[in-house]
Amino acid sequence: MKNRIRANSKICSCLSLGLCLATTMFSSVNAQAQDSAPAVGFRAQVAPILIEKCVACHSAKKAEGGYRLDTYEELLKPGDSGDNPIVGKDSVNSLLLHRVKDENAETRMPPEQAPLTEADIKTLATWIDFGAAFDGEDPKQLLILQTPALTYAAPPASYPAIPLYATAVTKDGNFLLTGGYHEILIWNLQQKMLDGRISNIGQRVFAIAINDQGDKIAVACGEPGRIGEVRIVDLATKQVSAVVTRSIDVALDVAFRPGTNELAVGFADNSIRLVNIDSNTVTKTYTSHADWVTAIAFSPDGKRLASGSRDKSVKVLDLESGEMILNYSGHSAPVRGVVFSADGSQVFSVADDKRLHRWNVADGGRAADVPLSGHGARIVRQGGHLYIPTSAGQIHKLDVSNNQIVSTFSGHKDWVHAAAVTPADVVVSVSHDAEIKVWGQDGSMQASWMGVPQ
Secondary structure, eight states: OHHHHHHHHHHHHHHHHHHHHHHHHHHHHHHHHHHHSOOOOIIIIIHHHHHHHTGGGBSSSOBGGGOOOSBHHHHTSOOTTOOOSOOTTOGGGOHHHHHHHOSOTTTSSSTTSOOOOHHHHHHHHHHHHTTOOOOSSOTTSBGGGTSOOOOOOOOOSOOOOOOOOOEEEOTTSSEEEEEOSSSEEEEETTTTEEEEEEOSOOSEEEEEEEOTTSSEEEEEEEETTTEEEEEEEETTTTEEEEEEEEESSOEEEEEEOTTSSEEEEEETTSOEEEEETTTTEEEEEEOOOSSOEEEEEEOTTSSEEEEEETTSOEEEEETTTTEEEEEEOOOSSOEEEEEEOTTSSEEEEEETTSEEEEEETTTOOEEEEEEOSSOBOOOEEETTEEEEEBTTSEEEEEETTTTEEEEEEEOOSSOEEEEEEOTTOOEEEEETTOEEEEEOTTSOEEEEEEOSOO
């Protein structure tokens, strides 16, 4: 009996050893399979899909079904259904995958859009099946701030007219820069023809600024409600050299700080950011406005910054102390343009109330109130004059010595969003219907053409 027990014990030991070996072999094979599986990173591959297809309907501003996925932390939380959107190592039971793979067009996500591609679905499924790991620094940070900067596809060879919100003239006065669809267009002002195209730019361009040296431009761009950014372009190579700051909504204005390597950006997320373009880092963020920051301007000495907002205010910041020194609330409508006087002691501002206000930085006291033909837009100061685009299709030329409009350039059929002045005092304007017009100082129109590739 003892021998039989001893024999059975040996058999049991062998079976246990066999099972142990089998388990070890299975675990080893499984580990090898995982090691050989394609790596899918959250920041580089998963987050861009969510931003492109999902965030518009599932963010803090708009959480359809009570579900958000604009951060990694929110992505994992159930919505109103109570079902887990992500089940680690189990894509089959992850609600997110179920919804994007749904064959019913009425319930499939995203709604009323093309379904996710098979490649995108495979990326999401692979990431979930291998643990849905997070490879960023802060799971509470917005996805758009975690992903690598996008490389945009080349724009079409030609396209229909689009609103032109921004323009600038190169330092030599020979070329005009305007925004296009995912590009900056370069126009030869002598020949009145397209001279070059700079691609890899955000969908819409809202402002263009040229640095003191004239070799770099900063482009405020983005797609409303989804992404905003500032891209730096090297004019010599016509290539984007850096993406210096990004946000969840568009960048509406940008300006280089005189005599420095810094720029300021106004965003539709209500923030102002100072950026060092040598290190491509945000050095300061201001959030004193209650609505979109639509316009910004440095004082001539670079020590102060004025910002206009859709909240109807203009604020002046002392950049050395970081303190707000004045809040001007004289406008009764959203502010669209601001600029300092030549000596920096006053600010000119325009708004949707069809008024130009001139006021003192020291105490906010108003020095002038000039009626305009329409809603004002971004102001240009050149010498002793201001050039003020309006929604009435006109540009007013104002003499700052007496606050009088001395000339009005008329001819646009739509809202004039921006203007620029060459060193030879030639005025150029761009409008909502994509027209570019060139004017003499007397208000005579010298040329006009459509500002899109044709």
